[in-house]
Amino acid sequence: MPRSNKTEFAVLGLLSIQPMSGYDMRKFVAYSLSFFWQESYGQLYPTLRRLLARRLVSRSVEPAKGKPDRHVYRLTAAGRKRLASWLSEDAKPESVRIELLLKLFFGTSGQPPRQIEQLDVFLLGQKEKLARLDRVASEKLKPYEGTPDYPYWFATLRYGVLLTQARIVWGEETLNRLRSAARKG
Amino acid sequence: MPRSNKTEFAVLGLLSIQPMSGYDMRKFVAYSLSFFWQESYGQLYPTLRRLLARRLVSRSVEPAKGKPDRHVYRLTAAGRKRLASWLSEDAKPESVRIELLLKLFFGTSGQPPRQIEQLDVFLLGQKEKLARLDRVASEKLKPYEGTPDYPYWFATLRYGVLLTQARIVWGEETLNRLRSAARKG
DNA sequence: GATCGCATGTAAGTGGTTACATGATTTA
DNA sequence: TAAATCATGTAACCACTTACATGCGATC
Numbered sequence: 275m276p277r278s279n280k281t282e283f284a285v286l287g288l289l290s291i292q293p294m295s296g297y298d299m300r301k302f303v304a305y306s307l308s309f310f311w312q313e314s315y316g317q318l319y320p321t322l323r324r325l326l327a328r329r330l331v332s333r334s335v336e337p338a339k340g341k342p343d344r345h346v347y348r349l350t351a352a353g354r355k356r357l358a359s360w361l362s363e364d365a366k367p368e369s370v371r372i373e374l375l376l377k378l379f380f381g382t383s384g385q386p387p388r389q390i391e392q393l394d395v396f397l398l399g400q401k402e403k404l405a406r407l408d409r410v411a412s413e414k415l416k417p418y419e420g421t422p423d424y425p426y427w428f429a430t431l432r433y434g435v436l437l438t439q440a441r442i443v444w445g446e447e448t449l450n451r452l453r454s455a456a457r458k459g
Numbered sequence: 460m461p462r463s464n465k466t467e468f469a470v471l472g473l474l475s476i477q478p479m480s481g482y483d484m485r486k487f488v489a490y491s492l493s494f495f496w497q498e499s500y501g502q503l504y505p506t507l508r509r510l511l512a513r514r515l516v517s518r519s520v521e522p523a524k525g526k527p528d529r530h531v532y533r534l535t536a537a538g539r540k541r542l543a544s545w546l547s548e549d550a551k552p553e554s555v556r557i558e559l560l561l562k563l564f565f566g567t568s569g570q571p572p573r574q575i576e577q578l579d580v581f582l583l584g585q586k587e588k589l590a591r592l593d594r595v596a597s598e599k600l601k602p603y604e605g606t607p608d609y610p611y612w613f614a615t616l617r618y619g620v621l622l623t624q625a626r627i628v629w630g631e632e633t634l635n636r637l638r639s640a641a642r643k644g
Numbered sequence: 645g646a647t648c649g650c651a652t653g654t655a656a657g658t659g660g661t662t663a664c665a666t667g668a669t670t671t672a
Numbered sequence: 673t674a675a676a677t678c679a680t681g682t683a684a685c686c687a688c689t690t691a692c693a694t695g696c697g698a699t700c
Binding site (some may be wrong): 480481482500501504505509525526527528529530554575 | 649650651652653654655662
Binding site (some may be wrong): 280284286287290291292307310311312354357358360361362364365367368369370371372373375376377378379380381382383384385386391392394396399400406422423425426427428429430432433436437439441443444447448451452455 | 465466469472475476481492495496499539542543545546547549550551552553554555556557558559560561562563564565566567568569570573576577580584607608610611612613614616617618621623624625626628629632633635636640
């Protein structure tokens with residue numbers, strides 16, 4: 275069973291929205307999709323080259339001065355077909371590894387004050403993430419209200435919000451419990 | 460900046476609970492930690508060998524008949540120190556890639572009926588996961604109530620419960636929205 | 645009679661990150 | 673004057689998964 279290269283489909287999908295360069299994709303993903311996806315140049319550029327060789331995308335070069343030419347990619351008909359077939363397959367559940375939880379699980383080998391600090395850091399990060407999600411919602415998503423894309427884009431953002439909120443609830447709950455355990459024990 | 464081999468610390472941590480074989484670790488992780496961690500033999504056995512060479516663990520062999528001898532590993536003093544130092548470091552946030560959300564994001568290139576089916580599959584999976592978490596709570600966690608490990612183990616399980624519940628809420632919300640959009644559009 | 649559990653391990657493959665290289669232009 | 677932005681890309685590295693190999697004993 276071959277390994278599915280997810281970057282390939284991410285690229286195809288992005289190009290279904292509009293023609294883009296590798297640089298554009300990186301920026302787009304990093305800003306708008308970062309809470310459930312990420313791509314690095316080291317993965318993006320080679321994938322783009324392979325996709326071009328397989329005629330799933332086409333490329334046009336926009337000359338530039340003082341910096342490399344912009345390579346703008348577009349979906350071909352074959353690419354659109356490939357994207358559609360991938361979209362129709364069930365996505366199988368991801369496996370995640372959460373280092374914070376692993377550390378917490380081995381808690382009795384650690385120092386309670388450090389654990390509380392680590393949870394604080396985590397909580398702060400999640401709260402910032404939630405704020406970022408709000409910014410993305412108003413800056414990027416809002417303008418598309420009423421368009422066909424909107425319900426889908428809203429759904430992915432909503433996932434980020436609900437999950438982040440759940441992590442915040444968990445973090446505060448856990449902090450309280452560990453703090454009161456520290457006072458007693 | 461060297462890549463931190465997380466399996467190494469997972470092994471050290473597991474051995475801080477009790478001496479175990481590689482096979483034991485696999486089973487333990489797959490049953491009790493699966494919702495935030497996983498390990499494969501292909502990663503476990505080589506790591507065990509390296510850890511042994513570095514004297515962070517020791518090994519005793521229990522002869523067996525009809526199957527390979529059991530290799531039981533124990534933490535050494537050096538291993539315990541290494542574990543403690545890792546535990547005290549802040550865990551940096553994980554980056555996840557959620558294929559389902561990527562597909563949903565490219566929704567207008569897909570077929571609404573298939574998207575709804577996919578969400579149904581997702582929802583079912585999350586509900587099963589929640590049921591499994593309950594089983595783990597009563598079968599594995601409950602007996603440890605009152606012990607020093609309990610608050611930590613509870614916290615990790617609680618994370619699983621809260622996050623899974625959030626995913627279920629999201630899934631139902633999203634299904635409703637997409638279904639009513641399909642009726643209208 | 646087939647498959648599962650026990651129990652060790654290896655080989656191959658790859659998806660993905662990080663760091664580097666280049667260099668003009670704009671901003672702090 | 674330091675650093676960020678634009679914009680391409682490569683090289684090195686590795687952590688991790690999957691599939692395979694072995695083989696007994698018990699269960700379905």
